[in-house]
Amino acid sequence: MAEYERFREKIVNLQSDLSQFKADFLDRDKFRYFADRLFDQVGGFLEVCITGYFSETIRQDLERFMSQQNRKLRLITQEFDVNNKRDKKNLEVLRKLSNIGAEIRINNRLHARFLVAYHPSTDKLSGILVIGSFDFNTECIGKERFDAGIMTRNPDLVKSAVELFNEIWTEPESLSLLEKYQ
Numbered sequence: 689m690a691e692y693e694r695f696r697e698k699i700v701n702l703q704s705d706l707s708q709f710k711a712d713f714l715d716r717d718k719f720r721y722f723a724d725r726l727f728d729q730v731g732g733f734l735e736v737c738i739t740g741y742f743s744e745t746i747r748q749d750l751e752r753f754m755s756q757q758n759r760k761l762r763l764i765t766q767e768f769d770v771n772n773k774r775d776k777k778n779l780e781v782l783r784k785l786s787n788i789g790a791e792i793r794i795n796n797r798l799h800a801r802f803l804v805a806y807h808p809s810t811d812k813l814s815g816i817l818v819i820g821s822f823d824f825n826t827e828c829i830g831k832e833r834f835d836a837g838i839m840t841r842n843p844d845l846v847k848s849a850v851e852l853f854n855e856i857w858t859e860p861e862s863l864s865l866l867e868k869y870q
Contacts, residue, residue, distance in 0.1 A: 707841060714837040719822050722839065723829045727752045730805035733815060735760040737853045740801045743825035747781050754788050761790040764856055766798050770869070778825070782865055792865040795856055801837075804849040815846040 714722060722729055726749035730736050736753060742765060754761055763782065768775040782792050801822060806815025820837015822828035828835050840846075856862060 708843060711838050711840040711842070714818065714820060714839055716822075716828070716831045716833070716835050719818075719820065719835060719837060720829050720831055722818065723824060726750070726824075729816065730803070731756065733805040734758060734807050734809070735762070736803065736805045737762045737764075737850065737857075738803045738824065739764045739798055739853065739856070740823040741765055741778060741825045742781055742785075742823070743778050744781050745826050745829050746824045747784060750785055750790065751788060754785070754790060761785070762853070762857065763790060763792045764795055764798055764853070764862065765792070767794055767796045767868070779869060783869075786865050793857060793862040794865060794868040795859070795862040797861060798856060800852065800856070802849055802853075804846055804853060806846055806850060808850075813843050813846045813850060814841075815843075815850075816841050817846050817849045819849070 712718070723746060726746055731753055736750075736759075742763060750761060753759055763785070765782065768779045770776055770779065782790075786792050800819075802817065802819040803824075804815060804817050806813050816839065818837055818839045820835060822833075822835035822837060827833050
């Protein structure tokens with residue numbers, strides 16, 4: 689009977705939080721909605737990790753996130769062409785974020801595009817994962833391109849994304865922003 693009760697309790701617990709198994713498809717309109725309300729989506733988490741290209745479009749939301757106590761923001765992006773006007777502007781955005789405490793690394797092998805926001809101290813990572821083809825820049829948020837992705841709160845997928853992010857973060861080819869662009 690004890691075995692049955694443990695099994696029953698496990699099923700009841702799973703049923704009470706079915707939202708963690710839900711996955712939402714993000715077309716370009718839904719991604720723009722997510723990006724336009726970025727702070728509302730991630731502000732309640734302690735750590736946010738994002739890969740891809742960044743522009744002025746999301747800087748204010750990321751600064752607002754960093755203004756909260758005990759928040760950690762880590763970004764990984766590819767190299768910039770400092771002679772390209774757009775790249776130069778995006779690099780300035782990253783420098784501004786770095787100046788307020790964001791940790792930023794450059795890895796030219798990066799192709800993955802995802803955001804993971806989570807609470808690192810819990811056994812079961814509670815968080816949100818957005819994975820897709822989009823960057824947090826004007827072209828994607830401005831709906832100039834057709835991008836798509838998935839958003840989920842599944843703790844196993846959140847954990848896997850954090851592990852991948854950390855793997856890229858710690859590989860020798862990942863240089864800090866200041867190491868790469870003095």
